[in-house]
Amino acid sequence: MNIKVGKLIYSGKAKDVYETDHSDKVVVKFRDDITAGDGEKKDSLQLKGYYNSIISSKLFEVLEAEGIKTQFIELIKSGEMLSNKLEMIPLEVITRNVAAGSLLRKFPFEDKQVFEPPIIQMDYKNDAFHDPMLNDDISIALNLATKEELDSIREITLKINKTLKEFLANKGINLVDFKIEFGYDKNQNIVLGDEVSPDTCRYWDIETCDVLDKDLFRKGECGVMDAYKKVASMILDP
Numbered sequence: 298m299n300i301k302v303g304k305l306i307y308s309g310k311a312k313d314v315y316e317t318d319h320s321d322k323v324v325v326k327f328r329d330d331i332t333a334g335d336g337e338k339k340d341s342l343q344l345k346g347y348y349n350s351i352i353s354s355k356l357f358e359v360l361e362a363e364g365i366k367t368q369f370i371e372l373i374k375s376g377e378m379l380s381n382k383l384e385m386i387p388l389e390v391i392t393r394n395v396a397a398g399s400l401l402r403k404f405p406f407e408d409k410q411v412f413e414p415p416i417i418q419m420d421y422k423n424d425a426f427h428d429p430m431l432n433d434d435i436s437i438a439l440n441l442a443t444k445e446e447l448d449s450i451r452e453i454t455l456k457i458n459k460t461l462k463e464f465l466a467n468k469g470i471n472l473v474d475f476k477i478e479f480g481y482d483k484n485q486n487i488v489l490g491d492e493v494s495p496d497t498c499r500y501w502d503i504e505t506c507d508v509l510d511k512d513l514f515r516k517g518e519c520g521v522m523d524a525y526k527k528v529a530s531m532i533l534d535p
């Protein structure tokens with residue numbers, strides 16, 4: 298698609314969003330910056346943006362093939378994803394298949410406890426309030442979404458989980474948990490936006506149990522980029 302990239306409209310912790318000469322499309326540029334702990338721990342890892350963009354693109358394609366609407370149009374160059382422009386809903390929709398991370402600090406679950414059915418948790422995406430967990434009543438009172446929209450987000454998220462879990466399991470990856478964001482497209486459809494990458498998911502190697510995601514960075518371990526690279530080669534392998 299012939300597209301002209303325009304001005305920067307938003308710069309987040311790991312991605313930049315640019316307007317284009319098509320008012321309903323943006324370019325999401327995946328940067329090499331990596332952060333953890335509410336943005337307190339920061340670094341830059343060469344090629345991280347590139348790997349996150351190809352992993353996210355592949356997973357968006359897998360979801361589209363199952364009829365799930367995503368922002369993805371195409372990768373226009375390294376790390377730059379042409380996407381449908383969305384009016385983002387400030388909810389972090391988290392799906393948990395296995396107990397890990399912050400859930401274990403908040404609730405008395407056992408480490409690695411398996412959740413069947415999965416747990417869906419929603420956090421309010423608001424840095425000033427440190428992304429607190431909320432429920433439907435709070436979301437509705439904050440005018441973030443209606444009850445019907447929340448039900449629809451939940452239903453789409455369960456379908457996303459089922460699709461990704463099966464796809465990744467076939468590639469040798471256990472999808473432990475992941476965080477996604479939705480927005481409204483120009484026709485007011487609820488569409489999956491943002492990214493689905495090792496920055497926003499927990500991936501464990503099914504055979505070796507190795508961690509293949511941002512937890513390595515959170516814990517100050519080495520080999521972060523090797524893990525991201527491994528995820529890319531595992532999922533892109535035909």
Ligand SMILES: Nc1ncnc2c1ncn2[C@@H]1O[C@H](COP(=O)(O)OP(=O)(O)OP(=O)(O)O)[C@@H](O)[C@H]1O
Nearest residue numbers: 309310311312314323368380381382383385490491
């Ligand atoms: N298709 C889209 N159209 C418009 N905005 C989008 C789209 N996809 C994602 N966004 C927004 O672009 C921004 C991407 O920024 P980024 O993920 O780097 O940082 P952040 O979300 O501000 O911080 P963090 O995710 O680290 O908490 C987010 O605000 C996200 O909601």
Ligand SMILES: [Mg+2]
Nearest residue numbers: 309310311491
């Ligand atoms: Mg983000």
